[in-house]
Amino acid sequence: MSEAEEKKGLFARLFGRGGTPAAEAGADRPKKRSWWERLTGGLSRSSQAIVQGISDLFSKRKLDALTLEELEDVLIRADLGVAAAQRIAGKVGAARYEKTIGPDEVRAILAEEVESVLEPVARPFEIDETKKPFIVLVVGVNGSGKTTTIAKLAAKWTGEGKKVMLAAGDTFRAAAVEQLRIWGERLNSPVCYAPEGADAAGLAFDAIKSARERGSDILLMDTAGRLQNRTELMAELAKIVRVMKKAEPDAPHAVLLVLDATVGQNAIAQVDAFERTAGVTGLVMTKLDGTARGGILVAIAEKYGLPIHFIGVGEGSDDLEPFTARDFARAIAGLDSDAEADEQNA
Numbered sequence: 047m048s049e050a051e052e053k054k055g056l057f058a059r060l061f062g063r064g065g066t067p068a069a070e071a072g073a074d075r076p077k078k079r080s081w082w083e084r085l086t087g088g089l090s091r092s093s094q095a096i097v098q099g100i101s102d103l104f105s106k107r108k109l110d111a112l113t114l115e116e117l118e119d120v121l122i123r124a125d126l127g128v129a130a131a132q133r134i135a136g137k138v139g140a141a142r143y144e145k146t147i148g149p150d151e152v153r154a155i156l157a158e159e160v161e162s163v164l165e166p167v168a169r170p171f172e173i174d175e176t177k178k179p180f181i182v183l184v185v186g187v188n189g190s191g192k193t194t195t196i197a198k199l200a201a202k203w204t205g206e207g208k209k210v211m212l213a214a215g216d217t218f219r220a221a222a223v224e225q226l227r228i229w230g231e232r233l234n235s236p237v238c239y240a241p242e243g244a245d246a247a248g249l250a251f252d253a254i255k256s257a258r259e260r261g262s263d264i265l266l267m268d269t270a271g272r273l274q275n276r277t278e279l280m281a282e283l284a285k286i287v288r289v290m291k292k293a294e295p296d297a298p299h300a301v302l303l304v305l306d307a308t309v310g311q312n313a314i315a316q317v318d319a320f321e322r323t324a325g326v327t328g329l330v331m332t333k334l335d336g337t338a339r340g341g342i343l344v345a346i347a348e349k350y351g352l353p354i355h356f357i358g359v360g361e362g363s364d365d366l367e368p369f370t371a372r373d374f375a376r377a378i379a380g381l382d383s384d385a386e387a388d389e390q391n392a
């Protein structure tokens with residue numbers, strides 16, 4: 047596939063057939079699914095693994111130590127982390143030891159516990175309007191979904207009437223710069239870029255100046271993907287942050303770490319390294335639709351307490367949504383949404 051075709055495909059996935067948010071809203075498109083439908087659809091691989099595991103364990107047997115151990119295994123396999131898995135199994139045990147307990151009751155306990163871990167970290171992304179431009183640095187390993195997330199956020203914020211500027215800080219990859227330039231064109235947002243191989247820190251400095259001169263509300267800065275164990279690349283990221291501060295002392299105002307949910311426990315090492323180097327202020331978890339290990343969000347929330355702002359459950363422009371603990375907890379436990387549950391109880 048040529049690069050042009052590849053790009054066309056990416057736009058079609060992100061913005062619908064016509065390649066723009068407006069085209070996506072066109073009359074010939076099928077009816078849009080609600081966020082709950084997209085969330086449960088996206089999380090279906092994770093929830094099916096958990097729901098099936100729980101159904102297999104709790105259909106007939108009396109609750110004993112072995113069943114609880116097996117429950118822990120199901121939850122650990124879904125990447126919830128050992129601590130959360132043990133606590134949830136403990137709660138199930140406390141509720142019904144040596145009695146029978148149905149899968150629905152176990153799933154309700156699971157949802158409650160997951161919600162209580164996620165609630166403190168599910169925080170909306172706040173743009174401080176006194177900072178103009180509000181500078182957002184986007185970091186992460188290769189292919190985690192940084193550029194796609196930037197495009198989705200830029201589409202969302204320009205749609206809200208904000209003036210967004212993009213900075214193509216992935217100066218290693220000409221295709222990444224091109225990708226962002228095209229998105230800028232489609233969204234009518236200026237894009238700051240430099241020739242391939244240029245110093246990314248220098249570009250960051252220029253982008254801040256330029257965004258200020260243009261009166262942009264938000265500057266969204268892409269960076270090259272870097273593996274967290276590549277010391278020289280992490281040093282380059284630290285330099286980008288240092289140089290940004292020369293242009294604007296309290297920049298970056300937000301540092302979003304984009305994590306690919308499909309990597310499971312490796313995401314923990316990524317949070318560690320990027321936190322140390324760039325002072326991550328919040329997380330975006332992408333590709334929850336491509337994994338049965340969506341529980342990793344729980345493990346990360348428990349270990350770091352960092353805000354989770356958005357989750358991605360698909361490649362479409364509206365497949366990135368603010369993160370809400372209750373919806374996520376109910377979806378991953380295979381329960382109905384609150385609205386559906388209310389309807390059934392009415």
Ligand SMILES: Nc1nc2c(ncn2[C@@H]2O[C@H](COP(=O)(O)OP(=O)(O)OP(=O)(O)O)[C@@H](O)[C@H]2O)c(=O)[nH]1
Pocket residue numbers: 059186187188189190191192193194195216222270271272332333334335336357358359360361365
């Ligand atoms: N299924 C799915 N795919 C996603 C999601 N977010 C991003 N992707 C896909 O992941 C791939 C990589 O995304 P990019 O945005 O190019 O990733 P990147 O982090 O900018 O990559 P580098 O510049 O190489 O570091 C693309 O094919 C995206 O369409 C998501 O939430 N779900």
